[in-house]
Amino acid sequence: MAVKDLYQERRQRFAREADREADRVYRLGWARFGAFLAALLLFLGSDAAGGRSGRWLAVGGAAASLLFVLLLVWQRRVRASEDRHRALSRINEVALARLARDWKALPPGPFPPPAPGHPYAGDLDLHGEGSLLSLLTTVTLPPGVATVREWLLAPAAPGEVRLRQAAVEELAGELELRQTLEAEGRLRAAPTVASLEAFLSWAEGGDWLEGRGWIVWSARALPVLTALLFVLYSGGVIPGPWWLLSMAGAFGLGYSCMRRIHEILGRVSAGEERFARYAAVLTLLLEARLKAPALRELQDLVRSGPVEAVRELRRLGRRVAWADVRYSVSAHAILQTLLVWDVHVLASLEAWRRRSGSHARGWLEALGSFEALAALGTLKGDHPEWPFPVLREEGPSRVTARGLGHPLLSPAMCVRNDVVMGPPGSFLFVTGSNMSGKSTLLRAVGLNVVLAQAGGPVCARGMELTPLAVHTSMRSADSLAQGVSQYMAELKQIQQVVKAARGGGWTVLYLLDEPLQGTNEAERRVAVQIILGHLLDAGAIGAVATHDLWLDQTERLGAAARAAHFEGRVGEEETGPLLAFDYTLKAGRATSTNALALLRAMGLGPEGPVKAASGPL
Numbered sequence: 001m002a003v004k005d006l007y008q009e010r011r012q013r014f015a016r017e018a019d020r021e022a023d024r025v026y027r028l029g030w031a032r033f034g035a036f037l038a039a040l041l042l043f044l045g046s047d048a049a050g051g052r053s054g055r056w057l058a059v060g061g062a063a064a065s066l067l068f069v070l071l072l073v074w075q076r077r078v079r080a081s082e083d084r085h086r087a088l089s090r091i092n093e094v095a096l097a098r099l100a101r102d103w104k105a106l107p108p109g110p111f112p113p114p115a116p117g118h119p120y121a122g123d124l125d126l127h128g129e130g131s132l133l134s135l136l137t138t139v140t141l142p143p144g145v146a147t148v149r150e151w152l153l154a155p156a157a158p159g160e161v162r163l164r165q166a167a168v169e170e171l172a173g174e175l176e177l178r179q180t181l182e183a184e185g186r187l188r189a190a191p192t193v194a195s196l197e198a199f200l201s202w203a204e205g206g207d208w209l210e211g212r213g214w215i216v217w218s219a220r221a222l223p224v225l226t227a228l229l230f231v232l233y234s235g236g237v238i239p240g241p242w243w244l245l246s247m248a249g250a251f252g253l254g255y256s257c258m259r260r261i262h263e264i265l266g267r268v269s270a271g272e273e274r275f276a277r278y279a280a281v282l283t284l285l286l287e288a289r290l291k292a293p294a295l296r297e298l299q300d301l302v303r304s305g306p307v308e309a310v311r312e313l314r315r316l317g318r319r320v321a322w323a324d325v326r327y328s329v330s331a332h333a334i335l336q337t338l339l340v341w342d343v344h345v346l347a348s349l350e351a352w353r354r355r356s357g358s359h360a361r362g363w364l365e366a367l368g369s370f371e372a373l374a375a376l377g378t379l380k381g382d383h384p385e386w387p388f389p390v391l392r393e394e395g396p397s398r399v400t401a402r403g404l405g406h407p408l409l410s411p412a413m414c415v416r417n418d419v420v421m422g423p424p425g426s427f428l429f430v431t432g433s434n435m436s437g438k439s440t441l442l443r444a445v446g447l448n449v450v451l452a453q454a455g456g457p458v459c460a461r462g463m464e465l466t467p468l469a470v471h472t473s474m475r476s477a478d479s480l481a482q483g484v485s486q487y488m489a490e491l492k493q494i495q496q497v498v499k500a501a502r503g504g505g506w507t508v509l510y511l512l513d514e515p516l517q518g519t520n521e522a523e524r525r526v527a528v529q530i531i532l533g534h535l536l537d538a539g540a541i542g543a544v545a546t547h548d549l550w551l552d553q554t555e556r557l558g559a560a561a562r563a564a565h566f567e568g569r570v571g572e573e574e575t576g577p578l579l580a581f582d583y584t585l586k587a588g589r590a591t592s593t594n595a596l597a598l599l600r601a602m603g604l605g606p607e608g609p610v611k612a613a614s615g616p617l
């Protein structure tokens with residue numbers, strides 16, 4: 001079955017199941033009302049009847065009350081099932097929008113924007129609507145969000161990439177597991193990154209009660225003393241209500257350290273997160289029958305520690321629930337007065353911290369890696385024809401791609417081209433008219449290299465590459481606030497590209513689109529030629545897309561440039577100008593332009609033929 005048909009079938013099936021569950025919830029609601037009404041009437045009747053009949057009516061009322069409770073539990077379970085099926089139906093609806101690249105129909109991603117100055121994130125559409133991260137929004141938890149973002153913003157070593165590829169390949173075939181994982185995450189609101197870090201800092205820190213043993217022993221002794229004095233007073237052994245004094249002592253002890261304890265409990269609670277969500281997701285990881293070494297390693301990491309992560313997180317969730325009693329003023333006041341409640345809760349949490357706190361970050365990192373691999377597995381599952389690239393660790397630096405396409409374009413619109421960049425000492429010199437596809441080609445190369453080095457599949461028929469550090473200069477803009485012109489802004493960006501190329505480490509893959517537009521053509525050409533000379537000297541590989549057909553007209557650049565171009569034509573229709581492009585990369589320098597033809601088609605150009613200036617300056 002085609003991927004689109006599979007998603008459509010699942011969307012409809014889960015929607016039908018959710019509708020059936022909703023009907024059951026409705027009927028159970030009426031049944032609950034009936035049980036409540038029956039219990040009420042039976043208890044009223046028992047009071048009126050009295051005697052043996054009254055007792056039987058009271059028994060019937062108790063049975064009806066029990067039935068009410070059972071129906072309540074049943075209804076909650078059915079409602080939870082309805083919510084789950086609704087979530088699964090919505091997940092498949094979003095998957096259909098993702099396949100169609102219907103960006104408006106996709107939910108906003110959970111990913112924060114990258115920091116300004118990143119080598120390629122802004123130019124390659126990694127973030128925002130219609131971005132690569134928009135295709136990976138199956139992640140729902142902060143650890144998964146952070147891991148996906150990290151993998152796309154920094155390349156992994158080839159060995160790590162191969163491990164991820166095997167895991168992604170396996171998860172691509174586990175549609176049920178991937179969608180269940182996503183549904184578990186979407187059924188509850190996610191904690192904030194700040195609240196999660198607050199919890200982890202507590203888990204990896206020290207005990208507040210350490211060195212304050214007198215508080216713990218007092219909290220244990222005072223409730224026992226209160227109970228003993230109350231029993232003695234009730235039995236007439238002692239004359240006065242001395243138990244009130246011990247209660248006052250308990251009250252004073254609890255409230256004297258309440259502010260500090262509640263601050264700690266707030267960090268542990270991490271906002272509204274109750275940890276059951278993480279336990280449910282980690283259970284999926286532990287119970288899945290997985291073979292890929294990277295996935296098995298994650299399972300082993302979750303099993304690390306004296307007790308499995310799932311059991312420990314559930315235990316922690318129960319203790320956090322005890323701590324949340326502080327939000328009920330009346331209940332908290334009673335428990336604090338009788339038991340010094342906060343001290344006992346904190347002591348139990350710190351006992352958990354000593355046993356498992358040092359493992360918590362590792363568990364959450366495993367969860368993040370699992371979600372990230374599942375997101376890349378979804379991308380592979382959506383596009384089974386996309387292959388995994390081959391990473392070469394030997395030989396000259398290069399990128400070789402057959403049938404390379406832009407991963408953010410729908411398959412119906414995506415035109416594929418063969419592209420080769422490298423070895424060092426060469427560069428791809430791309431020319432062509434306006435809107436012919438030059439920028440799209442550069443972004444297609446950059447995005448696919450980013451995907452390749454994150455461990456994902458690539459939008460191509462085949463791809464080989466060596467480890468590369470991607471750097472781009474494609475979207476520089478002036479800044480009035482900083483007093484920076486467009487030329488200066490772009491020059492600073494290109495300076496970072498050259499600096500990275502000279503810095504050693506991985507070979508830089510540079511992608512320059514119409515470099516240094518903010519100055520006159522004569523100086524611009526010379527400046528770009530000098531910059532390309534620096535990049536060639538540094539051993540970088542890459543591509544330059546430009547309208548300047550004579551940029552390579554120096555002895556060195558002429559030998560290093562691999563010229564390729566896109567063609568387009570401009571005609572006229574009754575409704576206005578017609579632009580036609582085939583977006584197919586062809587060898588050699590462009591032989592036609594469209595700027596003056598577009599001007600004429602818009603009714604702004606000269607009537608007769610105009611010869612455009614050409615040739616070296």
